[in-house]
Amino acid sequence: MEVTILALGGGIYCLQSIHGEMESNTFDYQRITRLTPLNLVLGKLFGAPSLAYFVVLCLIPGTLVAASFAHLSISALIWIYVILFLGALTLHALALSMSALVGRSSSVGAIILFLLLVYILAFLEGNGGSTLGLQSISPYFVNQIMIMDGIGLSNFRPDYALPAGKDFLFGQAVPHTFVLVVLYLTLTAWFLFGLVRNVKRDPQQVWNRIARW
Numbered sequence: 758m759e760v761t762i763l764a765l766g767g768g769i770y771c772l773q774s775i776h777g778e779m780e781s782n783t784f785d786y787q788r789i790t791r792l793t794p795l796n797l798v799l800g801k802l803f804g805a806p807s808l809a810y811f812v813v814l815c816l817i818p819g820t821l822v823a824a825s826f827a828h829l830s831i832s833a834l835i836w837i838y839v840i841l842f843l844g845a846l847t848l849h850a851l852a853l854s855m856s857a858l859v860g861r862s863s864s865v866g867a868i869i870l871f872l873l874l875v876y877i878l879a880f881l882e883g884n885g886g887s888t889l890g891l892q893s894i895s896p897y898f899v900n901q902i903m904i905m906d907g908i909g910l911s912n913f914r915p916d917y918a919l920p921a922g923k924d925f926l927f928g929q930a931v932p933h934t935f936v937l938v939v940l941y942l943t944l945t946a947w948f949l950f951g952l953v954r955n956v957k958r959d960p961q962q963v964w965n966r967i968a969r970w
Contacts, residue, residue: 759813760896763845765875767806771852774805776859794953801853836934837899843941844896850948
């Protein structure tokens with residue numbers, strides 16, 4: 758529930774953030790204020806999904822009680838929330854980038870595309886070698902952490918890896934959880950870099966640059 762609320766609900770809030778401001782003609786005012794592009798982007802990134810964060814915080818006490826009954830280890834619980842928040846942050850940054858690109862046009866297509874992406878990440882596990890099995894790189898990977906720790910197959914350690922074997926990063930065998938942290942931080946930085954460069958520009962200029970490219 759927390760993964761869906763934060764990743765899907767927060768992502769939709771971010772999708773409506775810049776687009777909604779453009780529709781109400783208030784975004785132009787924000788662009789000419791003394792706020793730096795980074796301040797403006799971070800305000801959108803953490804302000805738009807604030808309700809989703811609040812709901813997740815309200816669910817944490819119940820989660821802790823359930824985790825105690827399920828005999829989840831403390832280390833597993835910590836890694837669950839690290840993957841949850843960093844993964845959701847990456848999806849929020851992606852949704853914010855999509856919101857900026859939509860501009861004043863209809864956002865229905867962007868919402869459908871985002872929902873399809875979350876569906877692929879959530880439910881396509883890649884059994885049998887499916888190329889669309891992206892669940893292991895999504896925030897929904899926390900389900901696998903809970904299963905492996907909860908049924909006693911291992912006392913969870915950060916070196917937990919996928920059943921197919923350890924992951925390899927630059928030729929070195931590394932824990933899958935560490936790979937996810939690096940992936941999320943890299944993607945988030947990439948999305949935010951593009952937003953910071955273009956958030957105060959006229960959206961039409963951004964589209965013209967994309968068309969020329």
